[in-house]
Amino acid sequence: MTHLELVSELRHIVGERGLVSDPDALMTYNADGCVMDTHDPDVVVLPTTTEQVVAVVKLAAREHVPVIARGAGTGLSGGATPMRGGIVLVTSRMDKILEIDTRNNRCRVQPGVINFELTAFLKSRGYHFAADPSSQKACTIGGNIANNSGGPHCIKYGVTGSHVLGVQMVLADGSIFWSGEGIVEQPGYDLTGVTVGAEGTTCVITECWLKILPVPEATRVVMAVFNDIRPAAETVSAVIAGGFLPAALEVMDTLALKAVNDAYQMGIPPGAGAALIIEVDGVDDGLDDLLAEIVQIAKDKGAIEVRPAKTPQEQVNVWAARKNAFGAMGRLAPTYHLVDTVVPRTKLPAIMDDVKRISKEVNLPIANVFHAGDGNLHPIVLFDSTDPDQNARAHKAVEEIMRLSIGYGGVISGEHGVGIEKQEFMSYMFNDDDLGAMAALHEAFDPEDLLNPGKIFPRKVNPNELAATRRQASTVPGGLAAIVAKHGEKVWI
Amino acid sequence: MSTALAPAPAPPRTLVGFSGKDSPEPALINTCVHCGLCLSSCPTYRETGLEMSSPRGRIYLMKAVSEGRMSLASEVFQGQMSECLNCRACEAVCPSGVQYGAIVEASRAQIQTAREHASGTGPIRPQGASVGLIRAFVFGRLFKSMAMFRGFSWLMKMYQVTGVQWLARNLGILKLMGTSEMELMLPRFSSTFTVPKGQVYPAEGTKRQRVALMPGCIMSTAFAHVHEATIRVLQKNGCEVVLPPNQGCCGALHTHGGDLDGGRELARTNIVALEQGGLDELDAIIINAAGCGSTLKEYGHLLHEDPAWHDRAGKFVAKVKDVHEFLAQIGLNTADLKPLPVKVTYQEPCHLAHAQRITAQPRQLLNAIPGLKLVEMAESSLCCGSAGVYNITQPELASSLGARKIENALATGAEVIATANPGCALQLAVELKKKGRDVPVRYIVELLDESYRGVRSKSLA
Structure with missing residues (x-):
């Protein structure tokens, strides 16, 4: 089938206005x-x-063409980049909230609904959707599910996956399958779980049931200011170790503060080393006492100032600054690489020291703005991508942080997905047997490797060939590892 | 070594990359880190869901042209530069502070220059003769001479009051000419025009401030009654109001439409007029139209490459204040406000909310009126689709955005829609007419004026 024929058939399906084929567009x-x-x-x-x-x-x-689902395209790992060309299927016009069922704490939506608009819509009814990634003003629910997105509040409420009660999956052969009935329990295999975080490699999501929660009765937000990032990280570790469960614990270091302080009128004293945003929520009674205990920990660890956000508007401003921080990096450098690793929370102070050291070693600034409460770091390596030397140094810094995070018992992705950004790092975390098991699952859903191909698995690994190899492996001495070793550095895709 | 070199021939005007003056600066383009947080603020993205119809997509296109990867002649590029409303909602939400307005206006200037120089055989379409004539007349003449503009307005007014309009509408001539939609846009012209001739209106009570009012073009003829209300409100707030002569249109249409030189000419005229009108003795230059206010405040950028004018522009800009911003800042006289029991919703003009970041003050003023109930509409800061000449260049999107706006406004059950810009006022009125709804559209200063005077205009009764 020629490109022209493909476009013509697609035009029959979605109409002239539902199609983009001009190369410049x-x-x-x-x-x-x-x-x-x-x-x-x-x-x-x-x-x-x-x-x-x-x-x-x-x-x-039928025509063996890749399909890449895309929401708003705000992903940070290249999950929506069509690595082998093909059809990019954009869900931005599937943006209807189909059903709100507050009595059963759930709603049914199309995947193109914008995260923030769902919450805004629910708010008037006293509810909210708890997963609130920093890009929530623009990103879509479909993208949140595909990347299992987090956000500042997932320390208490869990990531997107904790709030998905079922998805309508369009499978690789075009058949439709509902993975859940909109209730929490699900007998048999958890196929919702096969969709969540799969970055569009198992199906295209066309509808979903989401869990919604009542808006807490009261919320308090304070910002603790520190001279350095280490005491901020120590505070986080101590708060978690102390058995507290705040709604959010977010750290911004001096560089991140530099990017947002003025733009969002945060009023942080210039030169501050770090700010820790502490949010607690729940029943109004006793909330101030709870906050006071956490604030005391911050003071013990060396907070030089604690600034409460007194009005709802001030709270909104604090969160606007925090959530826009990564987008504000254009104020500091033309390019950034946003790392998204996770470490056990007790390791936060140590890895912050490492990041500082790496920044010196590669001679590039690294800003830190992250979901500290979750142990989810976001060191942001700032560089100029037009300079090959800076490119190489930035890559070295990223690789080093990845290795260190794994070394501390962490993982390479917290919430942004693997995409193309971290695919090469997958083999740092997973051995061939691990990747083989993933490939076998992938093959069951995408036997022709047409759903968002070239993602998650390292570039030299074709997941379907790996799955086939894995089947043979039971009869080969040395198992999968021996076969993979024989393949050497062959690039499969 | 000493061979004299012939002077190099002038390089041909290339379509690869931007060139010449008024190029979008690569440094400004590169402030965009492609995060996409602007997407949901963009009216055209909201309507279409298309990446190239988003601010991020448009900057990506500009970057491609700037780096020579895409031709200036690209239909997608040219189409998108025209489809953008330049409402600058993206600019207000951009975490990296990308100066979107500046680069889109420069891109339009590049396209316009290329069209004017196009031979007809090259890749870029030359400007049609009729478009050229209309642009030359409207941009080059009409808005540059206030005498001519008032004459034109007077003709329009005659068309309305003599019954010719009634005849034209009823005979279906407009439909035949395909201009019925455009004709709907024609404002009802005020009975008298505001002509700045150095008038001085004394302050009421103790004089607190001396301010100049800039009546502009369309505001001075179609909305002269708004100027009258503005002057009365300022007087009530202890301001002596002067109308320095020789000023004219602010140049918003030129600047937004890519005729930056036309905008510069008008900027210089206005700066001179205010300098001669005693700029140093003024506490503020007051503007009551959002689009004009944002243009006046950006004279510094417009003239930034002109050393002789840059400083003068800076002194001028330092005094420009939107009327809502100004009243909130000096502290509104609330003692003389009388009850105005009416339910109002507020449609935020883009050039107030986004370009000037003035969102709290208009609401503060409305809430100060006793008895007035302000009900917020959904998407109050999403562009209504008016955007200067957008109705003419992009009728389809303009109309769908207009309908979206009116539905949001009517859903509040408000008895009055308040706004602060002529384009918005006209667009709202047209959409209301189309829907057959009789909800008055008023400027905030008009509502303040009615409250001070303790009278309710006929339309509010």
């Missing part, structure tokens, strides 16, 4: 929020219904 779909690698799609479709998605996926399967 396609160029704008060659990356998401991560521009480290780009690839133009062959065509972009913007369906509005599940039926249209089914027809597109069936056509793609």
